[in-house]
Amino acid sequence: MRDINRRDFLAAGVALGSAAVLGGCGSSNSSASSSAKTTPLAKRPDIAKEPGHLSILEWGGYEAGGTPAQTSGLWAGTDYTKAFGKHSVTYTYIVNDDQSLAKAANGGPFDIMHPCNEMLPSFVSEGLVQPWDTSLLPSFKNLNPFLVQKGQLNGKQYMIPWDWGYASLLYRTDKIDPADATGWELAWNPKYKGRISLWNGAGSNMEVAALKLGYTKPGEMDHMSDSQIQAAKQALIQQKPLNKFYWSSEYGQMQPAFKAGDIWIAYTWQDAYVSMNAAKLKVAYLNPSEGKLSWFCGFVLGAQTKNYFHAHKYVESFINHHACVQMTNLFYYGTSDMTIKPSEIQDQHLAKQLNVGDPHAIEASDVHLQSWQPNRSMYELAWQEVLAS
Amino acid sequence: MSTTTVTGALVKPARLRWLSSRAFARFLTAATPTLYVLLLLVGPIVLIGLYSFGLMSNIPGVHGSFSTSNWSDFLTGAGNPFRSRFFTSMLITLVVSCAAVLGAYPLAYFLAFVARRHRYTILLAVMAPFFTSYLLRVIAWQVMLNNDGVINSLLWQLHLRANGHAITWLIYSKFSVGLVLFYAWVPFVALPIFVVLDNLDPRLIDAAHDLGAGRFSTFLRVTLPLSLPGVVAGFVFVLIPTTGEFIAPLLVGGPSSQMFGNSIQAFFSDTPDWNYGSVLAIALVVVVIVLLALFGRFVSPDLAAPEEAAA
Numbered sequence: 001m002r003d004i005n006r007r008d009f010l011a012a013g014v015a016l017g018s019a020a021v022l023g024g025c026g027s028s029n030s031s032a033s034s035s036a037k038t039t040p041l042a043k044r045p046d047i048a049k050e051p052g053h054l055s056i057l058e059w060g061g062y063e064a065g066g067t068p069a070q071t072s073g074l075w076a077g078t079d080y081t082k083a084f085g086k087h088s089v090t091y092t093y094i095v096n097d098d099q100s101l102a103k104a105a106n107g108g109p110f111d112i113m114h115p116c117n118e119m120l121p122s123f124v125s126e127g128l129v130q131p132w133d134t135s136l137l138p139s140f141k142n143l144n145p146f147l148v149q150k151g152q153l154n155g156k157q158y159m160i161p162w163d164w165g166y167a168s169l170l171y172r173t174d175k176i177d178p179a180d181a182t183g184w185e186l187a188w189n190p191k192y193k194g195r196i197s198l199w200n201g202a203g204s205n206m207e208v209a210a211l212k213l214g215y216t217k218p219g220e221m222d223h224m225s226d227s228q229i230q231a232a233k234q235a236l237i238q239q240k241p242l243n244k245f246y247w248s249s250e251y252g253q254m255q256p257a258f259k260a261g262d263i264w265i266a267y268t269w270q271d272a273y274v275s276m277n278a279a280k281l282k283v284a285y286l287n288p289s290e291g292k293l294s295w296f297c298g299f300v301l302g303a304q305t306k307n308y309f310h311a312h313k314y315v316e317s318f319i320n321h322h323a324c325v326q327m328t329n330l331f332y333y334g335t336s337d338m339t340i341k342p343s344e345i346q347d348q349h350l351a352k353q354l355n356v357g358d359p360h361a362i363e364a365s366d367v368h369l370q371s372w373q374p375n376r377s378m379y380e381l382a383w384q385e386v387l388a389s
Numbered sequence: 390m391s392t393t394t395v396t397g398a399l400v401k402p403a404r405l406r407w408l409s410s411r412a413f414a415r416f417l418t419a420a421t422p423t424l425y426v427l428l429l430l431v432g433p434i435v436l437i438g439l440y441s442f443g444l445m446s447n448i449p450g451v452h453g454s455f456s457t458s459n460w461s462d463f464l465t466g467a468g469n470p471f472r473s474r475f476f477t478s479m480l481i482t483l484v485v486s487c488a489a490v491l492g493a494y495p496l497a498y499f500l501a502f503v504a505r506r507h508r509y510t511i512l513l514a515v516m517a518p519f520f521t522s523y524l525l526r527v528i529a530w531q532v533m534l535n536n537d538g539v540i541n542s543l544l545w546q547l548h549l550r551a552n553g554h555a556i557t558w559l560i561y562s563k564f565s566v567g568l569v570l571f572y573a574w575v576p577f578v579a580l581p582i583f584v585v586l587d588n589l590d591p592r593l594i595d596a597a598h599d600l601g602a603g604r605f606s607t608f609l610r611v612t613l614p615l616s617l618p619g620v621v622a623g624f625v626f627v628l629i630p631t632t633g634e635f636i637a638p639l640l641v642g643g644p645s646s647q648m649f650g651n652s653i654q655a656f657f658s659d660t661p662d663w664n665y666g667s668v669l670a671i672a673l674v675v676v677v678i679v680l681l682a683l684f685g686r687f688v689s690p691d692l693a694a695p696e697e698a699a700a
Binding site for chain 2: 202256381389
């Protein structure tokens with residue numbers, strides 16, 4: 001009997017994921033519209049015969065408008081709750097990408113999940129999702145083809161892209177010396193010990209450490225070798241004492257601490273920059289010399305859903321033009337909707353600063369799109385070792 | 390045919406007799422808790438044990454096979470951070486348990502000997518917050534300890550500190566984790582000590598006084614030794630659950646004050662590696678069993694009779 005050790009276990013995980021990605025690569029040249037295959041609808045029960053109550057794995061703040069859980073002002077989803085009721089959806093929350101996969105695999109089954117794109121191959125290889133029928137989504141034709149194509153694996157549309165943005169360091173300009181705010185090394189500056197807070201996210205922190213260490217070739221941060229992973233781990237162990245805390249909840253933990261002045265430097269997404277500007281704090285969103293991180297997330301359909309048509313209705317209520325415009329004006333994230341006009345964005349200065357109107361911003365050469373990590377298990381283990389060290 | 394009927398008629402009453410017997414009642418009484426323990430305690434531990442030896446996997450497509458590599462990595466791997474975290478956590482647990490006993494003893498003493506007829510009212514008042522969720526109580530401490538929280542704001546209002554200059558170590562530190570755990574456990578430690586002190590035979594104290602012992606000497610030589618079963622019980626009450634604590638470090642602890650329980654929680658919720666997380670979980674279970682074996686014999690099943698327990 002062959003022993004299975006941790007290395008074998010991780011290797012098996014890597015092999016599984018690799019198989020999914022290699023399968024996906026075969027279809028990478030196919031166009032968004034032609035490769036999205038439809039599921040035979042005749043076999044499915046009519047929408048009226050579905051249970052109707054959706055169970056959704058979601059990030060806090062992204063709940064459908066009209067539900068009691070939605071308190072951040074998001075309108076998206078309102079069409080759905082108007083049609084099916086404000087109690088027609090139950091949410092289970094995730095606080096980081098690693099948790100999205102762990103909860104999807106062990107906490108479900110969910111009808112819809114909202115992971116980020118780098119997790120998609122793992123969702124597919126673990127059999128947690130099924131392809132969408134894009135013909136049931138009237139707004140699908142308006143979506144960014146680059147993101148749509150990234151949401152495909154094995155020629156099937158597993159992810160409907162919705163939100164995209166950047167990840168970088170938000171910092172107080174009245175507390176931080178401008179000479180120190182040049183790159184990711186700002187988070188390693190001992191001058192600001194106890195005033196820094198990185199996110200409790202394995203993949204993202206390993207990417208940040210990789211960029212700080214100079215692993216800046218395209219895709220390099222997500223394809224680190226064993227020795228590079230060890231170097232990134234050591235860099236994070238070195239940085240660890242400088243943190244006030246690793247934040248898990250943006251709205252419940254990081255933003256209040258930033259507003260209160262407990263922390264001056266935080267790894268975050270651009271909505272926090274918008275929020276701190278609104279709170280009249282003197283802040284800047286770092287443009288690191290090594291490049292910002294960028295990301296996009298989207299909706300995936302649960303493999304075991306009994307609410308197939310309800311799920312499509314729900315997603316349509318998020319990707320329609322009005323919902324996308326309102327989301328951008330609320331969080332200043334980009335959306336996958338290509339039909340948004342500059343005149344529809346309220347704060348032009350902010351929009352220009354964050355490139356939210358530019359459908360190609362996420363592909364720019366000075367940003368690093370967070371992508372699937374073949375060695376993700378190693379990244380996660382390294383991060384757990386950082387936390388335990 | 391008639392033979393069968395006769396045989397059946399003889400067997401049936403015998404079965405019925407057993408079903409209505411005292412032995413069956415005893416079997417039922419013992420079977421229910423035994424089944425409960427087997428299904429809900431032993432069963433999950435065995436499953437986690439299987440995961441820890443690689444015999445099971447939570448990754449679809451990965452088939453388990455016996456391996457001790459995760460165990461040897463945890464127990465003997467050079468500089469294994471989880472092992473260091475384990476010892477650090479045990480140290481925190483020990484300090485919190487000792488502090489909780491030291492904090493609870495005066496409370497129990499006050500309730501037993503000073504509060505007199507109001508003691509149960511005061512005890513209820515002390516216990517009242519503990520009828521709310523533990524999570525809510527930890528979050529309430531966040532509100533108290535934050536840099537712009539209740540304590541720092543009060544210090545600013547009283548001009549004891551310059552406005553805006555918070556005491557930063559109040560939260561996200563080992564101090565905050567220790568404080569919250571201390572708060573969480575003091576009443577539960579006070580309970581067994583109070584029960585012992587409340588049932589102490591007052592004639593023993595009177596006798597000590599009659600023999601010329603002062604109040605302090607009486608406490609040291611009579612009250613304290615007789616209350617030790619309650620003290621040990623209270624100590625164990627804190628020690629065992631705190632070994633697996635993860636909520637307080639998660640909410641009020643900083644990066645350097647996370648406990649062993651946080652690593653276990655993270656392996657099961659944030660990573661796909663249940664096998665390594667199971668090694669950590671089983672290690673903790675073993676520690677709890679050892680602690681129970683060590684302290685169990687000092688804990689009297691009848692705290693109301695300390696003299697017997699001491700004997």
